[in-house]
Amino acid sequence: MGKPTGFLEYERKNDPSVKPKDRIKNFDEFHTPLSKDERRLQAARCMECGVPFCQSGMMIGGMTSGCPLNNLIPEWNDLVYTDNMQQALNRLFKTNNFPEFTGRVCPAPCEAACTCGINTDPVSIKGNEYGIIEHGYANGLVKARPPKVRTNKKIAVIGSGPAGLAAADQLNKRGHHVTVFERDDRVGGLLMYGIPNMKLEKQVIERRVEIMKEEGITFVTNANVGVNYKASKILEDYDRVILACGASNPRDIKVPGRNGAGIHFAVDFLKATTKSLLDSNLEDNNYITAKGKNVLVIGGGDTGNDCVGTSIRHGAKSVVQLEMMPKLPDERGEDNPWPEWPKVCKTDYGQEEAIAVFGEDPRVYESTVKEFKLDENGAVNKVVIVKLTRKYNEESKRFTMEEVAGSEKEIEVDLVLIAAGFLGTQEYIAKAFGVELNDRTNVTTSPEAAYQTSVDNVFVTGDMRRGQSLVVWAIREGREVAKAVDKSLMGYTNLA
Structure with a gap:
C-alpha cells in the first residue's frame, strides 16, 4: 500500500454538493468532484486490509455486505494514490462494466463493509470509483475496443x-x-x-x-x-x-378511492418527467406535474425519495412521505454489527431538500393510507392515513404491521405517488x-x-x-x- 498511515492522517472528505435551495432550481447532477490531489488523499485512507470485506459481496443477515461485483477496491485505491490512473481504470474495468453508473447511484455496500469504518469514517470508495472513471473519459482512456475476432453466433x-x-x-x-x-x-x-x-x-x-x-x-x-x-x-x-x-410490476395500494384521478405510480411520474425533460426541457408539459400541489408519496425507499426531490423541483406546495416501518436508529445497534449493512436512518437528497424548503422532514413513520377521498369530479383531494404498530403473528411466526384503532387522520392531497416497490x-x-x-x-x-x-x-x-x-x-x-x-x-x- 502506498500510504500505510493514510487512514490515520487524513479525514474522509466527500464530493461537495450544491446547497438544497440552489440545486432544486434544475435537474442537473449536484455534486462537485474533488480535485485530483484531494482524491489521492482519499485513496490513501484505504488500509489495504489482509481481508478486504469491502469487495466480498456476501449476504449477511439477508443483506448485502461488500461489493456484489467483487471490485478490486484496495488495488485501485492504491493506484489512485500513486497516480497510476490508467492502471486504476484497467483494474476497475476487470469487474465493473459501468463504473460511471455505480459511481453515481450505488448505495455503496462496499463502504458499509470497510474495515476503516469500524472505528472511524469508511474510505470514500464510491467517490474514488467515480473519480477513476471520469478521469478516464476526460483523458481519452475510455474508448471503443471492438473485438478482433467474431463468432457466427x-x-x-x-x-x-x-x-x-x-x-x-x-x-x-x-x-x-x-x-x-x-x-x-x-x-x-x-x-x-x-x-x-x-x-x-x-x-x-x-x-x-x-x-x-x-x-x-x-x-x-x-x-x-x-x-x-x-x-x-x-x-x-x-x-x-x-x-x-x-x-x-409496481405494487399497488388497494383501498377505497384508489381509482380517483391524481393517483399515480411513482414509475409513471418519474418516467414522464425525465422524458419531457429530455424531449423539451419540460416545455411540452407532457408530464404529471406537482406544481402548486399537496403531494403525498407512499413509500420510503429510493424511489419514494426520488419522488420527493422531483416534486420539489416541480414546485410542489407541500410534500408528505409515508413510511410503513418505524424510524431506524441514528447509529448502529448492538444487534447490527459491522460488517452487516448498517440499519440506520438515512436522510437522502430529497428529504434534505424538503427540510430546506418546508422546514421539516417529510417522512411520517409507521403510517399507511386507509382511504382516498375524491371531490365531485372524481379527483383525490383528501387522504385518510392511519398509524401502524409492529406485532408478532403466532401463526406466521413473523412480525406484521397492524392498524392502531382510532388513529385515523385526514390530510389534504392533490397528487398521490405510489412508490411501494415492485x-x-x-x-x-x-x-x-x-x-x-x-x-x-x-x-x-x-x-x-x-x-x-x-x-x-x-x-x-x-x-x-x-x-x-x-x-x-x-x-x-x-x-x-x-x-x-x-x-x-x-x-x-x-x-x-
Missing part, C-alpha cells in the same frame, strides 16, 4: 437496463453478434427512465451506449416484444435470447416467450443452471430473475448470464 437481449447492457457488453467482447431490444424510445431501461436526471444525467448513459455501438452492438428501440415485436421471430433469428426486462415480471413478456414464473412472479430457472429458463435457449437475468434489487446487482447478474450463455454456445467460457 447471434444473441438477442430483451431489455436495456443495467443487467441487459452488462450482458450485451460481455458477450460482444467475446465476439458474438449482440442485438439489444428496448421497448422505450431511448436505451437504458431503469437507468434512463427510472432514475431521475439529478442522480444520473442521461448524457452519461448515452456516452456509454455510443461506445457500445462503436464496438458493434446493435440497439433496437421502440421494440416492445410481445406487443409490437414478435417473440417467435426473435427465437427464430437468434441462437440465444436473454430476458432482462426487470421487475416492472412485484416482479410483467406477465405479457413471460407469455410471449413461454417462460414459467415462480410464486414471486420472477422467471423460474433451472436448478442445474441458474440463468437458464424453462424454454430452450432462453436465459434470464437481473431483477426479472432475482426480484427488485440494486444496479450493482443487475450488472453482476448481466456478467453472470453472459458466462452461462457463452458456455452454452461454445462449450466453455473465458469471460470473467
